[in-house]
Amino acid sequence: MSEAQADSQMSAKALIGIVLAAIVGIPVFILLVIQLATGGMKNNAASPSMTNEAVLARIQPIGLAKLDDSGPPGSRNGKAVYESVCMSCHAAGLAGSPKFADAGAWGARISKGFATLVEHANKGLGAMPAKGGAADLTDDEVARAVAYMGNAVGAKFTEPPVAAGAAAGGKIDPAVKGKEIYDSVCVACHGTGVAGAPKFADKAAWASRLKGGVEEAIKTAAKGINAMPAKGGYTGSDAEFHAAAEYLINASK
Numbered sequence: 001m002s003e004a005q006a007d008s009q010m011s012a013k014a015l016i017g018i019v020l021a022a023i024v025g026i027p028v029f030i031l032l033v034i035q036l037a038t039g040g041m042k043n044n045a046a047s048p049s050m051t052n053e054a055v056l057a058r059i060q061p062i063g064l065a066k067l068d069d070s071g072p073p074g075s076r077n078g079k080a081v082y083e084s085v086c087m088s089c090h091a092a093g094l095a096g097s098p099k100f101a102d103a104g105a106w107g108a109r110i111s112k113g114f115a116t117l118v119e120h121a122n123k124g125l126g127a128m129p130a131k132g133g134a135a136d137l138t139d140d141e142v143a144r145a146v147a148y149m150g151n152a153v154g155a156k157f158t159e160p161p162v163a164a165g166a167a168a169g170g171k172i173d174p175a176v177k178g179k180e181i182y183d184s185v186c187v188a189c190h191g192t193g194v195a196g197a198p199k200f201a202d203k204a205a206w207a208s209r210l211k212g213g214v215e216e217a218i219k220t221a222a223k224g225i226n227a228m229p230a231k232g233g234y235t236g237s238d239a240e241f242h243a244a245a246e247y248l249i250n251a252s253k
Helices: 001-037 052-059 078-088 104-108 114-123 139-151 174-190 201-209 214-223 238-250
Strands: none
Touching: 001 174, 078 104, 078 174, 104 139, 114 139, 174 201
């Protein structure tokens, strides 16, 4: 065999080797790149994280809001509260929350009684914050939501009734709702006169603050003054804050 023929055969073998390397190597390279980009993750269709509910919960738009047109604060029924607040977790059973209408998940909880469930919902339990993170909900609205969810699996809970006037947006009773807000929010400072706050029922401390009248004092409190933040840090409606301020002021007269 001549030297030219030998070189020709070697070139052919080299070319074949390059072609084979390309056929095998390129797919392998692509596979390695994909694994690198995905961290080698493998999707398990049977995993709880891959259910339709779980996937929808992960891809819903950030800041998704649902308009609640069921009435002013204090008048919302259980269904309205569930759909505007509780549904975000309980619809899919996220973070260990009992899934709506899942009798198995709710059974042991319902056996603890309505009062216990309402207490847990108001104060928060496990991954659930107090009142499901909606601080503007009244205790009764939370109780109605608990009743609505419990009754969906056969419980016989009774939703607390809506106070007269609340459903129509009427005046909120300071002696009832106002006291409730005072006991849960305002008492932190006004109970002992912390940070210069006029102490509850201290007529002398309130006298100078009421020189301009009750309504003017309430307007000032709503905006915040000195160490007191706007509405004393209360996140509910202006009407509810007004009732709490009236309750506080009435006690000093």
